[in-house]
Amino acid sequence: MGKHQPLNGLLHTGRRGFIKLSGAGVAWAMLTRAHAQSNREITFAGPIPVTAQSGESYRGSNEQPVPGPGLPPPDLERYGYIQEEYFISGTVDGRPYSTSLLVRKPKDPTKFTGIVGVETIHAAGAIPFWGTGREVWAPNGHAWVGVASQRVALETQVKKFNPTRYASLQLPEAASTGGMTQDMISQAIMTSVGASLKSNSSVGPFAGTPVKYLFMGGASQTGGTTLSYIQQSHTRARLPNGKPIYDGYLPAANFTIEPISLPDAAIIHLVGEGDFELFSQVTRAPGFKVRGDSDAAHDRYREYEVAAASHVPSRGSTAGVKAGETASQFPSPPIYKAALINLIEWVTKGTSPPKAAPIERINGQIVRDKFGNAKGGVRSPYVDVPTVHYIASAPLAAGDDRSRAQHGLQEPIPAAELKALYKTRAQYLKRFDQGIDKMVAARWILAADAQKLKDEEATSAPL
Numbered sequence: 289m290g291k292h293q294p295l296n297g298l299l300h301t302g303r304r305g306f307i308k309l310s311g312a313g314v315a316w317a318m319l320t321r322a323h324a325q326s327n328r329e330i331t332f333a334g335p336i337p338v339t340a341q342s343g344e345s346y347r348g349s350n351e352q353p354v355p356g357p358g359l360p361p362p363d364l365e366r367y368g369y370i371q372e373e374y375f376i377s378g379t380v381d382g383r384p385y386s387t388s389l390l391v392r393k394p395k396d397p398t399k400f401t402g403i404v405g406v407e408t409i410h411a412a413g414a415i416p417f418w419g420t421g422r423e424v425w426a427p428n429g430h431a432w433v434g435v436a437s438q439r440v441a442l443e444t445q446v447k448k449f450n451p452t453r454y455a456s457l458q459l460p461e462a463a464s465t466g467g468m469t470q471d472m473i474s475q476a477i478m479t480s481v482g483a484s485l486k487s488n489s490s491v492g493p494f495a496g497t498p499v500k501y502l503f504m505g506g507a508s509q510t511g512g513t514t515l516s517y518i519q520q521s522h523t524r525a526r527l528p529n530g531k532p533i534y535d536g537y538l539p540a541a542n543f544t545i546e547p548i549s550l551p552d553a554a555i556i557h558l559v560g561e562g563d564f565e566l567f568s569q570v571t572r573a574p575g576f577k578v579r580g581d582s583d584a585a586h587d588r589y590r591e592y593e594v595a596a597a598s599h600v601p602s603r604g605s606t607a608g609v610k611a612g613e614t615a616s617q618f619p620s621p622p623i624y625k626a627a628l629i630n631l632i633e634w635v636t637k638g639t640s641p642p643k644a645a646p647i648e649r650i651n652g653q654i655v656r657d658k659f660g661n662a663k664g665g666v667r668s669p670y671v672d673v674p675t676v677h678y679i680a681s682a683p684l685a686a687g688d689d690r691s692r693a694q695h696g697l698q699e700p701i702p703a704a705e706l707k708a709l710y711k712t713r714a715q716y717l718k719r720f721d722q723g724i725d726k727m728v729a730a731r732w733i734l735a736a737d738a739q740k741l742k743d744e745e746a747t748s749a750p751l
Contacts, residue, residue, distance in 0.1 A: 330377070330378040330481065332492050334373060335374060342452065344361075344453075345450070346390070346409075346449045347362065347390070348434070349410075349413030351414065353541060353599075354694060356413075364392060368399065369394055370392070370395045371390065371392050372393070372493060373388060373389065374493060375387070375388060375389070380473050380476045386457050389434070389481065391431065400429055400431060401430050403429075403431070403503070404432065405430065405628075406433045406434075406478070406481065406504050407433075408478060409436045409441040409510075410508070413444075414510075416506060416508070416510065418434065420507070423625060433481070433485070435478060437459075437473075437474040437481070438459075439459040442459050443459075475521045478521075485499045486502060500636075501632075501636055502536075503535065503536045503632065505539065505628070506539065507540040508540075512542040514537055515544045515557075517534075517537075522550055535553055535554070536553055536556075536631050536634070538556050538628055540558040541558075541560065543563070546577060549579070549582070552586070557592065558592045558627050560594045560620060560680060561595050561654065561681075562597060564654065565654070568652070569690075578591050583640055593664070593665040595661065595668070595671045596696075597618060597620040598618070598681060598695055599681065600694045601621055602615040603615070603617055603619065608691065614699070615696065615697060616696030616697055617676075622734065622738075623733060626737075642732060648665075668723065675706060675750050676701060679698065679699065682696065706751055713751035716750075721745075
């Protein structure tokens with residue numbers, strides 16, 4: 289396995305120049321440079337225009353961690369946002385690379401907060417960190433950057449989306465494309481990108497608008513790459529002043545073999561009940577090693593395990609659903625959005641996030657109440673004032689596609705039991721609304737999302 293050289297003592301100088309971009313339908317573009325102590329450098333070319341000849345830039349296959357048909361153009365105008373794409377190039381262990389960097393930011397630089405979310409494009413082309421935080425980044429003046437740092441994503445997703453625009457891009461192939469060597473190439477690129485963004489050059493994607501905080505995140509496969517970066521690269525990825533490049537991490541829907549901690553960055557590890565069952569069904573993984581929360585200055589950590597949440601949110605989807613089954617309608621996105629806000633405020637304001645007990649497990653098996661719903665974890669009225677039994681990971685039978693286990697199902701609690709529990713529809717709704725209010729007070733969801741959930745339940749509640 290090739291050995292990755294750490295990017296310590298990063299320095300930066302800026303210069304202007306021009307380069308012809310072959311195979312991209314683009315004539316000329318501005319360059320900026322960020323120099324690393326190891327003689328590696330990263331060069332930004334762009335912004336790359338969208339023309340009739342070059343075509344559109346890649347925008348993700350899905351906002352969830354699964355393959356999809358491709359996202360429509362993002363509605364950035366209503367937020368006063370713009371999208372720019374840069375081609376970045378450099379070397380990793382002496383091997384050259386060039387790839388895509390997609391930027392979404394306020395059109396008015398004075399409205400930029402200096403906060404940037406960064407994610408590597410998912411192996412299946414998804415951009416879940418954008419999807420989780422779309423209503424966090426844009427409405428608040430933050431920026432988002434997607435980096436095609438994984439070779440599998442560049443070759444099978446980005447380049448296939450627009451072969452003409454991306455013909456010149458390439459990442460080195462490691463000895464094992466699925467092993468750690470390939471992952472370390474991606475990590476080196478993510479380190480270089482982060483260091484360049486934080487260098488606050490007078491040219492580049494954030495010229496004249498200093499980047500103050502960087503957050504890395506992802507879900508499922510990129511939840512795994514984020515966890516790997518925390519364990520393998522964070523402590524070596526330093527700015528010239530010794531401070532970390534990335535200030536906070538939100539790895540979701542994946543696990544580690546060993547519990548994680550960092551001395552100078554905050555972590556919220558976010559998983560759903562379905563993640564435990566999915567990984568057990570599909571990978572036959574042993575018991576997962578999770579850890580307790582910490583507010584220590586040298587160990588800021590939260591473990592959020594959301595009861596009833598499936599690996600992939602199932603609302604509005606029939607994927608993995610067989611005849612006679614109903615897809616889970618559990619609303620995990622508002623909880624995940626609030627978790628991102630809590631992480632940002634933890635890093636930027638020192639506001640301690642809420643804590644939750646883990647999902648109860650005995651010998652690796654989830655402990656359930658009389659309705660079959662999980663005990664413990666991040667609670668909601670969907671499980672505390674239930675009308676259905678949630679199956680957070682659809683069971684697999686012989687011949688089933690394994691992706692079925694990524695999705696959740698639900699089964700109704702019999703009407704007679706609901707009548708005994710709540711007496712009337714009005715009493716049920718009162719208890720449901722009280723449960724939602726508790727979530728807002730505890731900062732598990734936002735007030736605006738809470739009202740939407742209340743209104744929705746008022747139109748669809750049983751009894």
